[in-house]
Amino acid sequence: MFRKFKGISTMTRPTFIAHCTDDNRFQSVHDHLWAVKNLCETYAEPLHLSHVAGLAGWLHDAGKYAQTFQDYINKSHDGDPNTHPGQVNHAFAGARLLGAFLNQNFDDDAIYLSELIENVVMAHHNAGGPYDYVTPTSGESPFLQRQSQKIKDWTISEIKQHFFEDFSQASFEAYLDEAIHEVSMIPDKQQETQENFYLRYIASCLIDADHLETGDFMVGKTTQQESQGASLDALCRINEEKAALQARQNATDTTSGQGMINRLRGEMSQYCLAAGQADQGIYSLSVPTGGGKTLAGLRFALNQCVTHYLDHIIIVSPYTTIIEQNTRAIRQRLDIEPSDRSTVLEYHSAIGNDQVEQDDPKNDRYYYARDTWDAPIIMTTQVAYLNALYGRGSKNLRHMHRMVNSVVIFDEIQSMPTKAVEMNNVAMNWLAHEGKSTLLLCTATQPSLSHDVLPIGIDAPKEIIPDIPSVETAFKRTELVDHTAKVWELDDLMNGLKSELTRVSSVLAVMNTKKAARQAFQQFNELNLDVKGYHLSTAMCAAHRKKVIKAIRENLKNQMPVVVFSTQLIEAGVDLSFGSVFRSLAGIDSVIQAAGRCNRNHETKIG
Incomplete structure (x- = not known):
């Protein structure tokens, strides 16, 4: 979904500056923190962690209340050659401010919240994302090292004084209590075993909000736009009309082989419709090759989104050639013009900016969708998907929170690299159980991923096709001939x-x-x-x-x-x-x- 939010800027220099531009526009720290906080709240709403993520947004740039930072940003704006980015540590101040409020609170949920927010805030400029709590090779804790690191650029009393000149301390404390309450709703076992995903999720909300709000201010316009394309509800209605039309056409061709295949594909599509209107969970679609998995899976996903009010459909494929092929099929099915690159977003290495410019010169919506993954349907690679979950860099990290409250379709799941199978299983378990997402594993040759086969497995998927052997027989179009008795040159x-x-x-x-x-x-x-x-x-x-x-x-x-x-x-x-x-x-x-x-x-x- 596309949401509007416009930050506040001023032409006069505020007392505490967060950002400034070459054309003498200035944004106050207050306005930046408040805008990022509001965006974080919106992003984390699906998991009922709005106050947790909002707290990270509220505190992330509190270090800009330091006089050393204000001296730096003013000198930098005025062209002082002795200034350079990063010379003042502003990232750790919000974490220390939160610690000052929670250091006497020994409640487990307060401690858990402190670990989440302090880590995320300290690391919001770290290319590697949140810091490890324990490094496997040395046993040291990068997080604790930074938590205890001495800072010469400011004192916590200075930050606290200026922060609460801009914001009500009573309101902040009430907000902090709400964040602790939200954390308390996460079961203890999940807190213990899934902390890395909650940590990355909150970091993803913060990084996306911070980059988006800062970018908007620096270019002087709001890139978040109300979608001019169709919503998932509207796309589902279009797809159902097309499915009904296809069914009528299939019924008229009762003699040709193509007609028989199309009728079988229609039956697979009907099974996907029924499953799409059922409960969320991990599903498998084991249709034989050529069985129409792309459009059947799309029908399942659209109906899941409408039934459970989900936000996105993310389709993960092994190769860009498959993405391009399936994107064409989906756009044609849903009456989406090829130039509309933000309703069905392709995110892979073969998309070039020159091609986008040629198709649609007014493409702010595409760049917004590309950077944020805020699009109804996202077509991407296994590499980009895994990077969003585990990869370095803010470009990858900011995509992660879009995977919750969504449908994730794994096209040709058997092609997932062996070395990535179990790390993907861990992610799928979190997305399905804690992330409120529905997962669909598509292939004619389903790999064994369950707990009884792998040390780190998934719950057995619910198969959409009720009688796979009968379907395989019905789809039989080939004979296998064995020539392995002799090694061929x-x-x-x-x-x-x-x-x-x-x-x-x-x-x-x-x-x-x-x-x-x-x-x-x-x-x-x-x-x-x-x-x-x-x-x-x-x-x-x-x-x-x-x-x-x-x-x-x-x-x-x-x-x-x-x-x-x-x-x-x-x-x-x-x-x-x-x-x-x-x-x-x-x-x-x-x-x-x-x-x-x-x-x-x-x-x-x-x-």
């Missing part, structure tokens, strides 16, 4: 390709390594057949892969003879259909995913 593969091209016009060969895919492609070109060959690999830049996939799609559409050599990247949801597929020996999940690129839309009886 490249010459054997070339002979197999030539044999298949006598009966089908398109063949895909999926190799296990980039080197193998490249060598096979090169040897095929040396055959000089009247067949177009293509090569796909993660070694190619995103723009090149996109161009090649577009060319392959055009050839397949026009039924031109084509052979494609690819690494496993083509198996993760790329919507291409070949007459025959060769797969280098791999696990059964990879074999099934490769089979999903064969006879995908039931063009023939069996592939």
Whole structure:
């Protein structure tokens, strides 16, 4: 959601300056703290931690009440060459001020609140985010070291005096009591085991609010805008109308293979509608490849948002090519123009600012959505998703709080890197149980992630499809042929390709390594057949892969003879259909995913 808030600025220098611009606009510390506090309250409302996050916002720049900081900012504004950013420590003062109020309060909830807020406030300019309470390698505590660090730039009595000249101490103490009460509502076990996520969540609220409010003041305009696009409720209504229309069209085609597949996809969509209107939790959608998971999952997510008043849909995919493909499908389904980059936000490395400028010169809403992830639907990568939860840098940290009270869809969940599986499981448990989010694990080959399989597992997901074996039988479009009795050389593969091209016009060969895919492609070109060959690999830049996939799609559409050599990247949801597929020996999940690129839309009886 897009929310409006405008800070207050003045042309005369206030007594205590928070920010100043080259055109002689000044923002007081009071106005900045109050604006950031209000934004933090709004951000943390879904988890009922408004006063906790608001307290962090209220205190984060209290150090700017120090005379040393005021001397610095005035000299800096007046061009003194001896000033430089960071020469006055203003970040620790709010933490010390809170400590002065809580150091005699030995209540467990007050201590927990103190740890949260002091850490977040001290670290709000730290690139690494909140400080570790214990460093695993040395056993030291970066948090305690900074908590006891001597500061020469100010005294706590000075900060306290000036802070309460601007704000009522009685109101502050009442607000602090409300924050302690909110913390007390977190069960003790969650406080103990999930503190890192609560810490990052409050830090995310603060960093997002601080960056947004400061940026607005510095550029002299409010970038938060009321959404000109559709709300999730409106998008859900559009999607239901499209689903009903598709169902009527499917009913008229009772003979073709494509019609049969579309009717089956419609049934999967209906199952997702029912689950979308059910309780929140962790769900799995185990539809066979080519079963319409993208639009079925969208229907589930939109109905969950409407039913439970959720804020965002975040779709996490392994490759940018899949994101671009699925984004096109979702925009088309929901009647969203390609130039509207803030209703369905793509957040990945292949999006360039020049492309955005060309599509929509008036793109403040896009940049706001990109920086804050405040968009109805967010399409992003596994890397960006994990960075929001664990990564360094304020750009990553400020996204984390958008994941709560949302639907998070993991497209091709089996492709999550093995080394990241358990850390993702920890995050999914927190999002589902404490973060009030619904999670959907999408793939034809569901990995085993439960507690009985992994040391750090998740609760068994609720499967949306009631009878998976029957659905797999109904979707069967391929026959698997085992050629593993003999180890093939490249010459054997070339002979197999030539044999298949006598009966089908398109063949895909999926190799296990980039080197193998490249060598096979090169040897095929040396055959000089009247067949177009293509090569796909993660070694190619995103723009090149996109161009090649577009060319392959055009050839397949026009039924031109084509052979494609690819690494496993083509198996993760790329919507291409070949007459025959060769797969280098791999696990059964990879074999099934490769089979999903064969006879995908039931063009023939069996592939």
